[in-house]
Amino acid sequence: MARQNKQVGEIGEPEPGGGRFIPRRAFFTRGVGRHKEELRSFELALRDAGIEKLNLVHVSSIIPPGCKIVPRAEGLRALEPGQIVFCVFSRCVSNEPHRLIAASVGCAIPADRTAYGYLSEYTSFGKKEQQAGDHAEDLAASMLASTLGIEFDDELVWDAKKEIWKISGKIVRTMNITQSAVVDNKGYTTVVAAAVFLP
Numbered sequence: 676m677a678r679q680n681k682q683v684g685e686i687g688e689p690e691p692g693g694g695r696f697i698p699r700r701a702f703f704t705r706g707v708g709r710h711k712e713e714l715r716s717f718e719l720a721l722r723d724a725g726i727e728k729l730n731l732v733h734v735s736s737i738i739p740p741g742c743k744i745v746p747r748a749e750g751l752r753a754l755e756p757g758q759i760v761f762c763v764f765s766r767c768v769s770n771e772p773h774r775l776i777a778a779s780v781g782c783a784i785p786a787d788r789t790a791y792g793y794l795s796e797y798t799s800f801g802k803k804e805q806q807a808g809d810h811a812e813d814l815a816a817s818m819l820a821s822t823l824g825i826e827f828d829d830e831l832v833w834d835a836k837k838e839i840w841k842i843s844g845k846i847v848r849t850m851n852i853t854q855s856a857v858v859d860n861k862g863y864t865t866v867v868a869a870a871v872f873l874p
Contacts, residue, residue: 698761700743700874702750703780705869707855713768713826720766720854728756733764733849734872736818738784738792753873754773762871765811767774767798772860775801778868779853781811783819786847793818794870816849 688820704726708719721727725747754760765778781795799807823845854866 694773696761696874697739698742698874700737700745700750700753700873701738702745702747702873703782703850703852703868703870704747704750705778705852706867707854709859709862710855713770713863713865716739716768716863716865717766717867719732720867724758724854724867724869725751726754726762726869726871727770729754729871730757730759731764731869732759732761734761736763736794736796736815736817738782738794740791742802744782744784750871750873751839753754754871760871760873762869763794763796764870765796765798765868766865767800768863768865769858770863772858774858775803775855776858776864776866777802777804777807777853777855778866779807779811779851780868780870781808781813781815781851782849782870783812783815783846784848785823786845787821790823793822795869804853804855807855808851811853812849812851815851816846819846 704724706720706723708716742836767776767778769776777799777835779797783793794844795811797811825843852868854868856864856866
């Protein structure tokens, strides 16, 4: 008997990999937007980050094993308007004049390429860009360190923790993407930072 064509909505054979989406690449981006309307300031921040044409789905904090970090320009070229993309996303907004705001995503990648890494989201008021970025990086590295069995004192400053992780040889790379801005007196300022996953 000849096989009939599948109808819309009919369940067929599973896709290779069981229909799972496991990102193989990721890129980092950031942006700032200002407008009298909060929503428009958010859209302008997304535009500054180059991701305003995408449907963003916020996910939690795992970098799959072997996921390659690529430059922003390369990542953006791989995407089409309206595409649904998964991202770890940080957003901070305020309309309080002269307020310093920051949004950051931290990243920690293990030396073992068969192991997973971590991403962290962090927002702050009153912290400079480097401070916010260091904090996000520290959060990601701390989560990864705890899964790898690296012991450290949580009260240590970030630089001291980095030395412990370097000595352990288990964490190969940490980084962050951070956007800060001082709010003007004309409305809302929004800052965003994101790690965007790609197939």
